[in-house]
Amino acid sequence: MKPPAQTQKKHQSLSPRSAEILGLLVVTIAVFANTLGHGFTNWDDPELITQNEAVRSLSASHVLAVLTPQPGVTYQPIRVLSYALDYAVWEYQPFGYHLTNLLFHCLSVGFMYLWLLGFLPSLRLSSERVTRHAVVLATVLFACHPVNVEAVAWASSRKYVLLGCFGFSALALHVRGRPVGCWVGLLLAGLASPFAVVLPWLILAADLVTRPVATWRKTLRDGWRAYTGYCLLSCGLAAVLFWVLSADSGVIHEPAGGAPVFAGLSWLGALPVYVRNLVLPFWLNNLYPHDVSDLLSPLRVGMGLILLMIVWIWCRRALENKNRLPVFVVVWFGVAIAPVSNLVPISTVVADRYLYLPSIGLFICAAVRIAEFAARDRRVWGIVGVILIAMLGCTIRQSAAWRSSETLWRGSLRHSPDSAVAVHSLAHFYREAGDVALARTLYRQAIAQRSGYSRAYFNLGMLEDQVGNSELGIRRYRQALLSDPTADSARLNLAAAYLAAGRAGQAAQVVRRLVESQPRHGEGWFLAGLAAQQLGQTQEAETAFSTCLGLDPTHGMAAFKLATSFHRRGVPDPTLSLYKHAIAQLPEYAPACFNIGLLLQAMGQQAEACRYLQQAYRLDPDDDGIVAAWALCVPSAKD
Numbered sequence: 204m205k206p207p208a209q210t211q212k213k214h215q216s217l218s219p220r221s222a223e224i225l226g227l228l229v230v231t232i233a234v235f236a237n238t239l240g241h242g243f244t245n246w247d248d249p250e251l252i253t254q255n256e257a258v259r260s261l262s263a264s265h266v267l268a269v270l271t272p273q274p275g276v277t278y279q280p281i282r283v284l285s286y287a288l289d290y291a292v293w294e295y296q297p298f299g300y301h302l303t304n305l306l307f308h309c310l311s312v313g314f315m316y317l318w319l320l321g322f323l324p325s326l327r328l329s330s331e332r333v334t335r336h337a338v339v340l341a342t343v344l345f346a347c348h349p350v351n352v353e354a355v356a357w358a359s360s361r362k363y364v365l366l367g368c369f370g371f372s373a374l375a376l377h378v379r380g381r382p383v384g385c386w387v388g389l390l391l392a393g394l395a396s397p398f399a400v401v402l403p404w405l406i407l408a409a410d411l412v413t414r415p416v417a418t419w420r421k422t423l424r425d426g427w428r429a430y431t432g433y434c435l436l437s438c439g440l441a442a443v444l445f446w447v448l449s450a451d452s453g454v455i456h457e458p459a460g461g462a463p464v465f466a467g468l469s470w471l472g473a474l475p476v477y478v479r480n481l482v483l484p485f486w487l488n489n490l491y492p493h494d495v496s497d498l499l500s501p502l503r504v505g506m507g508l509i510l511l512m513i514v515w516i517w518c519r520r521a522l523e524n525k526n527r528l529p530v531f532v533v534v535w536f537g538v539a540i541a542p543v544s545n546l547v548p549i550s551t552v553v554a555d556r557y558l559y560l561p562s563i564g565l566f567i568c569a570a571v572r573i574a575e576f577a578a579r580d581r582r583v584w585g586i587v588g589v590i591l592i593a594m595l596g597c598t599i600r601q602s603a604a605w606r607s608s609e610t611l612w613r614g615s616l617r618h619s620p621d622s623a624v625a626v627h628s629l630a631h632f633y634r635e636a637g638d639v640a641l642a643r644t645l646y647r648q649a650i651a652q653r654s655g656y657s658r659a660y661f662n663l664g665m666l667e668d669q670v671g672n673s674e675l676g677i678r679r680y681r682q683a684l685l686s687d688p689t690a691d692s693a694r695l696n697l698a699a700a701y702l703a704a705g706r707a708g709q710a711a712q713v714v715r716r717l718v719e720s721q722p723r724h725g726e727g728w729f730l731a732g733l734a735a736q737q738l739g740q741t742q743e744a745e746t747a748f749s750t751c752l753g754l755d756p757t758h759g760m761a762a763f764k765l766a767t768s769f770h771r772r773g774v775p776d777p778t779l780s781l782y783k784h785a786i787a788q789l790p791e792y793a794p795a796c797f798n799i800g801l802l803l804q805a806m807g808q809q810a811e812a813c814r815y816l817q818q819a820y821r822l823d824p825d826d827d828g829i830v831a832a833w834a835l836c837v838p839s840a841k842d
Contacts, residue, residue, distance in 0.1 A: 220320070223339055224313055231312050231346040234598050235305050237606075238356045242297045244608045245631050246489065247359040251286070253295055258286040270394075278447045281395040282362045300358045308355045311367030312346040314375050319567070321378030325413045326528060326571070333574045341570035343591065345563060349484040349598045353555040356605035357489070363559045365395035370402050370560065377406055382429035389433060393440040398542045398560065400441045403433035405538055412531045468499055470544040471507035473553045477540075478510060480555065481562060484594075487601055489611060491553045492619040528568055535564030608632040623653035627662070634666050642666055657687035661696070668700060676700050691717065691724070698730045707737035725755035732764060744768060759788030763795050770802060778802060793823035800832060812836070 243253055252258060257269060261284075269280045269287075285303065293299030319338040328334045345351065354363035373388030385406075392399035407430055411419050423430065480487060514533055521529040539561035545552055577583040604614035612629035615622060630645030646663040650656050664679030680697035683690050694717050701710035711734035717727040732747030748765035751758055766781035782799035789795060796819035803812035813836035819826075820833040 219335075224316055227312055227316060227339070227342055227346060228309050230343065230595075231309055232305065234347045234595055235308065235355055235602060237599060237602050238301045238305060239298055241301055241356065241358075241606045242608075243295075243300075243358060244605065244611050245628060245635070246357070246608070246611060251359045252300065255283075255286070257283050258290050261287050261291055272443050272447045274447055276447060277397075278444055279362055279394070279396060281365060281391060285361055285365065285395075297358065300361075301356070304355055304358065304361060304364050307361075307364035307368045308346075308351075311364060311371055312342060314368065314371035315345055315563070316342045318371050318375040318378060321375065322409065322413075323567070323571075326531075328571060329575060329578060333571075333578050336574040336577065337567070337570040339570075340573060340587075341563075341566045344566040344570060347591075347595055347598050348481075348562070348566070349487055349594065349601045350480050350555050350558050350562065352487070352598055352601040352605070353489060354559045356602045357556070360556050362396035362398075363556050366392050366399055367559060369395060370399060373402060374406065374409075377429070382426075382432065385429070386432050386436060389436055393436065397440075397444050398539075400437045400444070401538050401541060401560075403430075403437040405535060406430075406433060408534045408538055409531065412534050413527055468504055469552055470540075471511075472499060472503035473507075474510055475503065475506040476553055477558060477561075481558065481565060484597060484601075486618055487555055488615050488618045489555075489604075490551075490615050490619070490622060490625055492622050528571060532564040532568045536561045539563070621652060623649045623656055623659070626652060627656065627659045630659075631662060634662065634669075639666065639670055655686040657683045657690050657693065660686060661690060661693045664693070664696060664700075668696070673700055673704055677704070691721070691727075695726055695730060698734070702730070702733055702737065705737070707734045710734040711738065723754055725751045725758060725761075728754065729758060729761050729764075732761070736764070736768070741768060741772070757788055759785045759792065759795075762788065763792070763798075766795075767798060770798060775802065775806060779806075791822055793819045793826065793829065796822065797826075797829050797832065804832075809836075 243249075257265075265287075266284065269283050272278050286300070289300050289303055316338060319341060323334050323338055326334075328337065354360045354367075369388050369392035373385045373392060376382075376384040376388060389399065389402050392402055410422055410426070414422060476491065514529075518529045518533055521527070540557065543549055543554070543557040573583065573587055577587070604610055608628065609632050612625050612632065615625040616629070619625060626645050627649040630642045630649060633645065634642035643663065643666060646659050646666065649659040650663070653659070660679050660683035664676045664683065667673070667676035667679060677697060677700045680693050680700060683693035684697065687693070694713055698710040698713040698717075701707070701713065711731065714727050714731045714734060717724055718731055721727065728747045728751035732744045732751065735741075735744035735747055745765060745768050748761045748768070751761040752765065755761070762781050763785035766778050766785060769775075769778040769781065779799065779802060782795055782802065785792070785795045786799065796815045800812045800814075800816035800819060803809075803815065813833075816829070816833045816836050819829045823829055
């Protein structure tokens with residue numbers, strides 16, 4: 204048993220760490236607490252959360268399906284399962300999704316702090332006090348810097364906080380000599396975000412760059428088993444990601460801008476934007492107006508080259524003074540930013556969320572320098588305090604921009620008033636809110652700002668359809684197709700609009716082009732069946748509905764239409780099973796219950812017929828035909 208004095212000393216040595224972690228978490232929660240009152244936005248949230256059927260189940264078979272890589276489907280199973288857990292608890296209450304994001308960010312903050320406690324001593328700073336101050340300050344910068352708001356406040360940015368949580372836990376375990384735990388953390392990070400493929404290389408770089416070159420061989424020899432395991436995991440994850448997004452699946456395309464050399468130059472053009480956002484985060488935007496052609500401008504590429512020259516001079520002078528910290532910062536940033544450098548094709552070339560991991564090296568460098576200055580002159584902390592308070596205020600203000608789709612896109616337009624995508628997204632918000640006039644004005648503004656904006660034409664067509672202007676809707680869908688002949692959604696809506704207007708021949712021509720180019724397009728075959736049905740081409744309609752059902756067995760309307768066609772022709776055998784299949788997919792669809800009831804009556808199965816007719820009556824008690832049929836089953840229903 205240890206003497207009481209030693210026990211007391213032990214407790215005292217642990218209390219500063221606990222207090223620091225608690226303080227960091229309190230500050231983080233306070234800064235991002237306003238995100239808990241945010242709603243969903245129309246910026247990827249529908250596709251990833253509110254309209255994503257993959258998040259609506261946690262059955263064993265579904266979890267296994269999510270964990271199984273599928274060609275053409277982004278492989279981020281832990282992100283999907285985290286949303287599924289949210290749905291199981293909160294359904295579609297946005298509070299729960301934002302709470303989960305904040306909790307994972309807090310875990311990232313805690314694990315980063317623990318990693319830095321083990322990592323920063325390897326930099327051999329001037330004193331233990333300086334090291335401790337640098338650890339806390341670097342963690343505060345990561346936790347609350349405005350550039351990280353997007354990763355935390357945006358529900359669809361879940362993969363970044365998951366990456367931070369599992370990635371920093373792996374780093375913390377590595378510096379404590381626990382390679383197995385580190386490997387598990389790296390695996391979980393890789394299943395949460397494809398950007399985790401760089402983590403093993405960051406570990407290796409951090410271990411080597413912070414040590415003298417003469418010790419590298421010994422470092423590699425002593426840790427070769429761990430490094431080999433980490434790097435094999437990275438290569439395995441990269442292989443899986445490349446396979447699911449292979450060219451055969453139609454997902455991977457060439458880098459934005461064409462040849463890889465232009466992609467690399469575009470990253471060089473993006474570098475000044477990232478540096479500006481880290482140093483002066485006053486122009487943050489969820490959608491920057493920079494496309495590849497803008498980033499390839501001589502001015503931006505030249506600014507990027509100047510920055511690289513400055514960095515090279517900085518690193519060279521630091522190495523002359525045996526200071527390896529600048530080299531660590533550069534290597535960390537370069538490796539961490541690689542997945543979003545456009546060398547591997549990405550949809551967005553510049554985004555704040557991309558800096559969630561790459562910014563760590565810069566935060567460490569800034570924290571170390573500030574701690575060293577403050578060790579010589581404590582008045583530095585006063586200046587730092589003022590800067591941190593201003594930074595926290597900026598973060599809270601930036602978080603508020605993510606409250607709703609309206610605040611998000613209005614904030615974006617304040618910084619980029621010529622952004623057609625922002626105008627279009629704001630129009631989409633007002634369309635869903637029922638403000639037709641404002642939505643129409645904004646859609647037209649987006650089209651004026653961006654010639655040939657197919658998506659804006661398409662949504663304007665949907666708006667006109669919504670208010671009964673079918674001819675205007677048809678015109679807009681045709682303009683969308685002229686702008687982008689591959690716009691399948693516009694082609695489908697155009698065909699549906701033609702059918703609604705009784706122009707089945709034109710509808711048939713539209714969908715024929717679609718199914719000829721994409722023979723496995725189930726919805727296209729369904730509309731082809733409707734067009735053939737309107738034209739009186741029964742055999743062609745049944746073939747189209749059967750093809751649709753073969754491609755998509757869950758298409759209840761295809762089953763219903765096929766059953767109805769057989770029913771009219773007096774073919775009872777497949778008709779009954781098709782009606783039942785339709786009801787299984789569309790249990791609230793009264794016409795299917797009504798038709799199967801009539802069929803069963805004709806087959807002499809009165810009791811079962813009445814059961815279906817009762818269900819049809821419950822679903823649609825105002826339909827005269829249903830009421831009459833149900834009344835014949837139960838005479839008392841007349842009263």
